Amino acid sequence: MTFTLNEEQNLLKDAARDFCREQAPVTRFRKMRDDKKNGRDPELWAEMAAMGWAGILVPEEFGGAGLGYVGLGVVLEQSGRTLAASPLLSTAMIGASALLLGGTDAQKQEWLPKIAAGECIVAFAVDENAHHAPGKSGLKVAGGKVSGVKKYVADGHIADLFIVAGADGLYLVKADAAGVSKRELITVDSRGAADVTFENAPGEALTGGAELVQKVLDRAAIGLAAEMIGQAQEAFEITSEYLKTRKQFGQVIGGFQALQHRAAKMFTDMELTRSCVMAALDALDRDAKDVSEYASLAKARAADTLHLVTNEFVQMHGGIGMTDVHDAGLYLKRARVAEALYGGAAYHRDRYAKLLGF
């Protein structure tokens, strides 16, 4: 195991940081929201694809960069910092890894080059109720036709291709196929989503059964945790700066011990969670046996940490933190969605306990 980035990963991180600050700052996200685009920013996705990020996991033979999960993780973290609205997680992480793990040669040949080029947006259709419960899927598959209802599919409203999860496997269904209908959801985090109904829609099975479902869910959880640690870091840094500048009672509020201790606890929590996220990404690259443990560890801790940090983001800013003109609310809204997506802290603690045998 290693926590140290290699030269390639460091370059990727620097490039991602610069790009997100200059090309995809929070002001861009805010404009997208104000223009009521509900998560749509195709120009941004095209720019990200031009940076090579859509194909970070995709091997060179299929037109990608083949840089691995740690590489993609550092980019997801940077994009999380500025709330960049893109299908990077659903497409570059979940879509690419599902095809790499479970695709036939023909399926890989058909989809991976398009994914790497940014020409195909993938969405992962998992949940069927208000809570994440992939083991209880009621998806029906017969004779190459898929039927069922999927709720709150992230990036589902802009997807070209669905990866549909059943209890016993994953299926590829084109978004424009017969029998697929979508209802776009206008969401609190301004990223958008869709409820998707499949009625005897033509679906191709990926290889790997229920085990593949778990593997892809692990990757979704770890990728999202990487995005979340970026959000938490940014929210914390903005808050910490505010504590050093805001004056009340004739002094900066960062001098008050009640706030200092809360800030120090947040910092500690973030550092511990960061180690979990780094270890989880590294476990994917090592193809470690206990990836599922790391996935639940990283996602549960990221959820708890981000929950705390975004609440303090608002509280420590006082009244200004409650206003729409401040960014705190944008982070708070995205945080709650990200916390729940692919399983919240309670779900992953339960899963972790099961994996540890109690």
Added chain:
Amino acid sequence: MSEDLEQFRAETRAWLEANCPQSMRSTFTSEDDIVWGGKNAKFSNPDAKLWLDRMGERGWTAPMWPKQYGGGGLSNAENAVLQSELKRINARPPLYSFGLWMLGPVLLEYANEEQKLEHLPKIVRGEIRWCQGYSEPGAGSDLAGLQTKCEDKGDHWLINGQKVWTSYANYADWCFCLVRTDTSVKHEGISFVLIDMTTPGVETRPIKLISGSSPFCETFFTDVKVPKERMVGRLNGGWEIAKRLLQYERTNISGFGSGARTDVVDIARDNVGLDESGRLEDTDLRARIAEHKMFERAYALSVQRATEEAKAGANVSHMASMFKVAGATLNIERCELMVEAAGSRAFGWSGEGFAPDELAVTRGWLRSKGNSIEGGTTEVNLNVVAKRVLGLRDTQ
């Protein structure tokens, strides 16, 4: 390079195979198995003495200290190999020692050559047991308010005062001690001296804790004469050394963890019971244990990350306070969960009605309450993180 390391691994494995007694290849079963060394060292088993002597002779109780001071002279990479080989055979640490963990590192940094040659080899071999004279009745969290007086009497120092919370002072041979050498200033009037505990005028008195044990003492100094050459660093330069030593101590306490060594999950399985699908029947407790297990893993991964970053040359010393807070919180939480999981089996104090493991849970829980106090309270360490790491101050 890696070939050399492989060679080193082979030699290390062979040496350990030949020199680590079989009975030392198992986890401690009680506190009595721990070897603290010193002139009055106690060994629960003759193999423990043999194991200490052999490791001390080789300098492997302090693998990375320079050879001229009795250390092993190993590089980072070689030490990593040694540690992995020790772990492979589940070897017990041959020596627990404040000299190794706290004093040695600051002597290497601040002491003069004579002092290093005199004290370091004896620490490595476990011949001298050290205690720490820091806190005083009026100087706890505000340690720099210490008043133990040290006067210059020409050919010696004369020391008068009282220390408290001196760990195992009643067993120690020597004490590293903070004393006041200038009363007109606070931090800049403190010096760091080494005191032989057999000097006339030194007296110790054990303090009984809520756990029933007495790991700490009050230590009294009455007209204690200390030779001039026993001051480390410059006159009135002790605070810098004290702070550095606290960093070592904090890292150490946080990683040490007092309390019973049984796993909380095992206790819960035995006393709470499992449902038909193998889950703990108390779902609320189960969720909290799972959260705790994640905290434990996150902490271990973070220690590993900080170690890796330190090896790569990053300065991680400022993180000691963060690890102290997290480590203390973790251990206290673990002990509370063990008591809760054990139910009434954790309410024994002594006698045949309770198993030794169960009594250890109870005593360990009570002892753990000190983890967020000793070596700097959680509150003081949070101050350090806020000020030194985050840069939050009264005025900017």
